[in-house]
Amino acid sequence: xxxxxxxxxxxxxxxxxxxGMRILxxxxxxxxxxxxxxxxxxxxxxxxxxxxxxxxxxxxxxxxATVKGIxxxxxxxxxxxxxxxxxxxxxxxxxxxxxxxELDGEEAQQYDVVMSGLCFSELSDDExxxxxxxxxxxxxxxxLLLLADEIRPRGFLRxxxxxxxxxPLAALTYAVTQQTTRAAVDLPGNMARAGFTILSxxxxxxxxxxxxxxQKQGGDS
Amino acid sequence: MIGRVRFAFLTVVETLLxxxxxxxxxxxxxxxxxxxxxxxxxxxxxxxxxxRVRRALKGMDAYLLVANSKGVNVWCAATGGLFTNHDVVSxxxxxxxxxxxxxxxxxxxxxxxxxxxxxxxxxxxxxxVVWGPVYAASIPAFFHGGMKKTASMRTVRFPWTERLExxxxxxxxISLLCLAVYPFWKDGVxxxxxxxxxxSFLVFMSFPLYERYLKRDSKNVGFVFFDxxxxxxxxxxxxxxxxxxxxxxxxxxDFSWPLALRWGIGSLVVVLIFGLDLTxxxxxxxxxxxxxxxxxxVLDTGLCKGAADCERVCPVDVFExxxxxxxxxxxxxxxxxQCGACIVQCPLDALRFRGPKGDEVLPETxxxxxxxxxxxxxxxxxxAEEEHDRSG
Numbered sequence: 001x002x003x004x005x006x007x008x009x010x011x012x013x014x015x016x017x018x019x020g021m022r023i024l025x026x027x028x029x030x031x032x033x034x035x036x037x038x039x040x041x042x043x044x045x046x047x048x049x050x051x052x053x054x055x056x057x058x059x060x061x062x063x064x065a066t067v068k069g070i071x072x073x074x075x076x077x078x079x080x081x082x083x084x085x086x087x088x089x090x091x092x093x094x095x096x097x098x099x100x101x102e103l104d105g106e107e108a109q110q111y112d113v114v115m116s117g118l119c120f121s122e123l124s125d126d127e128x129x130x131x132x133x134x135x136x137x138x139x140x141x142x143x144l145l146l147l148a149d150e151i152r153p154r155g156f157l158r159x160x161x162x163x164x165x166x167x168p169l170a171a172l173t174y175a176v177t178q179q180t181t182r183a184a185v186d187l188p189g190n191m192a193r194a195g196f197t198i199l200s201x202x203x204x205x206x207x208x209x210x211x212x213x214x215q216k217q218g219g220d221s
Numbered sequence: 222m223i224g225r226v227r228f229a230f231l232t233v234v235e236t237l238l239x240x241x242x243x244x245x246x247x248x249x250x251x252x253x254x255x256x257x258x259x260x261x262x263x264x265x266x267x268x269x270x271x272x273r274v275r276r277a278l279k280g281m282d283a284y285l286l287v288a289n290s291k292g293v294n295v296w297c298a299a300t301g302g303l304f305t306n307h308d309v310v311s312x313x314x315x316x317x318x319x320x321x322x323x324x325x326x327x328x329x330x331x332x333x334x335x336x337x338x339x340x341x342x343x344x345x346x347x348x349x350v351v352w353g354p355v356y357a358a359s360i361p362a363f364f365h366g367g368m369k370k371t372a373s374m375r376t377v378r379f380p381w382t383e384r385l386e387x388x389x390x391x392x393x394x395i396s397l398l399c400l401a402v403y404p405f406w407k408d409g410v411x412x413x414x415x416x417x418x419x420x421s422f423l424v425f426m427s428f429p430l431y432e433r434y435l436k437r438d439s440k441n442v443g444f445v446f447f448d449x450x451x452x453x454x455x456x457x458x459x460x461x462x463x464x465x466x467x468x469x470x471x472x473x474x475d476f477s478w479p480l481a482l483r484w485g486i487g488s489l490v491v492v493l494i495f496g497l498d499l500t501x502x503x504x505x506x507x508x509x510x511x512x513x514x515x516x517x518x519v520l521d522t523g524l525c526k527g528a529a530d531c532e533r534v535c536p537v538d539v540f541e542x543x544x545x546x547x548x549x550x551x552x553x554x555x556x557x558x559q560c561g562a563c564i565v566q567c568p569l570d571a572l573r574f575r576g577p578k579g580d581e582v583l584p585e586t587x588x589x590x591x592x593x594x595x596x597x598x599x600x601x602x603x604x605a606e607e608e609h610d611r612s613g
Contacts, residue, residue, distance in 0.1 A: 072307040074589070099307040101314035102345055124247045124289065130315035 028204070029148070032211050033059055033117060035202075036146040039213060040065050044112040047138060049100055049131060050119025054080030054093075056146075060115070061089040070098045100131040103138065111138050115146040120184040128185050132194035141218035145196055146211075152183040153207035162208045187212060228272055235269040239390030243268040244292025249316040250275065253282035257323045260364060262353065263312065264330055265290035265304055270357070277357040281364070284321065288312040296504075299336030300560060302591025306341045313346050328353040328368075331375055334534035334562040338588060352533050370533070377504040377536040384425040387502060392421035399490060406483050413490050420494055428503070435506060458495060462488035505537070507558045516574035516582065518557050518564070524571035525549050531563035531572060539563070561587045 037059035040046060044065040048057045051069030053076050060067045061084065071077050077095050084093045100123070114135040120128055135145055153162045187210070188198060196214040203210045235243050245268040252275065263286040264274045271287055278285060288308045290298035298304035313319070313327065329337060331352045339350035354363045354374035363374055399413040466484045470476035501508025507515065518539065527547035532540040537556040540563065542549050549571075564572045564587045574582035 072305070099311050101311040102307070104314075124315075126248050126315040126317070127311060 028209075029055075029117075032148045032202075032209075036115060036117075036148055036211060036213070037063060039144055039146060040113055040115075045110060046113045046115060047106075047111045047135075049114065049116040049135070050122070051080055051095065052076045052118070054083050054095075056115050056117045057093060057095075058083060058087060058089065060113070061092045062087070064092075065113070066092050068094045068096065070096050070100075070103070072097065072099045100127060100134060103134050106138055108137050109140045109143075111143060112140060113144045113146060114139055117148045118150070120147060120187065121150040121182060123184070125185050128187075128190050129193070132190050132196070136194045136196065136216055139216040141216055143216045144199075145191070145214040145216065147187065147214070148209075148211045149184045149187070150182075150208060151187060151203070151210040152185075155207075158207050162206045165206070166208075183208070228276070231269055231272055236386050236389050237393040239386065240394055242292030244289075245271055245287065247287045247289045247312060249312075249318055249321075250285040250287060252278045252285055253280070255282045255284050255321070257321070259283050259322060261286060261318060261322060261324075261327045262360070263288055263309065263327050264357075265293065265295045265298055265333070267292055267294045267298075270294055274357045274360070277360045281361065284318060286312045286316055286318060286327070295330045296332040296335070296560075299333045300592055302336065304333060304336050306336075306338055306345070309337050309342050310345050313342075313348050325349060326351055328364075330357075331355050331370075331534055332377075332536060332562075334566055335560050336565070336591065338565060339530075340568065355536055372538055375533065375536065376538050379428065379503050379505050381426065383504075384428055388421040388425040391425075391502070392418045395421075395490070395493065402483075402486050405479075406486065409483055409486065413487065417490065417494065424499065435500060458492045459488065462491075505556075505558070516559050516576050518551065518554060519573055519575045519581075520549055520551060521571045521573070522548060524569045526569055526571075528568050530566040530568060534562040534566050536560060536562065564588075 033056055037056065040060045040063045042064035044060075044063075046060045046065045046067045048060065048067055048069040051057045051071050052073070054069060057067050057069040057080060069077075069080060071080070074097055077097055081095055084090055084095075116131075120131065123131060132145075139145065153159045188201070191198060191212070191214050195217050197217055198212060198214045200213045201210055245266050247266050250271075259282050261284045262274065262278065264270055266287050266289055271285075274285060288304065289311070290304035290308065293301070293303050295304065309327075309329070325346075325348045327342075327348050328351045329339075332355055334352060337350070339352075342348055342350050351368060352370075354360060354370055355377055356374075359374045363370060395417045396414040399410060399417060402413065403410050462484065466481060469484075470480075498508050500506035525548050527542050527544065527549060529540075529542040529549070531549055532542050537553070537558055539551050539553050539557050540549050541552050559574070561574070564574065564582075564584050567584065570584045573584060574587065576582070
């Protein structure tokens, strides 16, 4: 989805992030997050990688899960913290300023669900592979991995159309923030290598945004 | 040959557009045939920096880790919060370097010390941070000299090559702005662009001639030869220009709006150039733009134990550790450029900034809140508990 490059403008001012994201995605992201969070049940233990201002964390906590959210942006975390305490969900949520490479203190197989929204597209190839391996380590067998992110469209035609649609927005974003986003790298391949089976993948028309539901091998549910 | 042409091309493009970031791929780069005890260097992912470090490491057997600084150079990124502990931890953990070497010692560029906390990196990864030299070109001498830094390896300089780069990276974006007048003032473009380039080169290349007139410890703003307040100087220039316009119209009697417009554009370019923060554009002086933000380093002698981290990371050689008294001294405090590296690295929190009104910036603030583009530290976000305390 081409508008995700504008995420950068918003990220540079975390306070405007949520409203901006809603306008840019015309509610699409909200719906994607709602669908993914629908997989989370009462009492689940959930890890949110790159929780940002807490969009997915809040949804999971509202469904009765216990959530740990990590992010490297202290300002975004602060907003998440305020939103969560305003929703009265502080008891069920733990937030921590950490990146995916800082989870080695976490005990293996302790989570039912690992989720992440718009974070993997910020990671390098190395980091993506590492993060998925960590997700596999931290999930119990049969646990779910829920991802919503910008992906690389398949096929030359779609890719070109996406590139063209994205170009002006990318240029604008670069002009304002000198930053750009890129699509997450080969998520299906990386997921398979980390030991996940993809249960469902839902993409938009251009195939540039994907919602993944994957399961850690070695269990039924 | 191709490598050299490519490097020259990168140097030109990334000098012209120095104000913009140029990110490159992060991760691990092998130099030569590194073995299990090969040194591990780490740098940022500004493309030109990576190329320069690679060239400096040529002939060595080493690993180079490229961490994500969002395409910005080491000093700016670390000081501005774009190059953080998280980025260093991430590349150490995810690049695969831990499986390739037996030691846990990583050499970081010294200028990263404003943002990367060696103690946090060690606590999170077990890797020991060694502060390397300021310039990539000194890496071989540093490494072969037993990783000891001479004073010149830890000090920033402002040689003519860098002044040239600075002149170009000033002049080029401003000349692009000048091109915008082409549709309605064709003849004005060349003189404006010419003036911008000539002026930038004059100011930066003659730096050694007027450097001794620059003051380190007081406001020192706008154009170097005068000591106007930042707001006063542009205003005064505008007044001069308006007087000039009025004088011209009165004596020649041919006032017209197009003339006024051109006069306005011309004066805007001149005022922009004169109003630029010259001292802040050098690595040797602090920005003179905000008198209220001229901070001094103060040492709490009761806390200092002479750990010497400050001496190792200061890029302007402010400190000298008195090993007999086990105490840091600040014999060249007037050279401080307020980068904050010493405060960030001091293991005993013995250093802090003090403002002109006696207000203090504590180590915790310098570590957590980085400088934004206009040189202010973001207001500390309040943790939820504190908010609760305040209401209670």
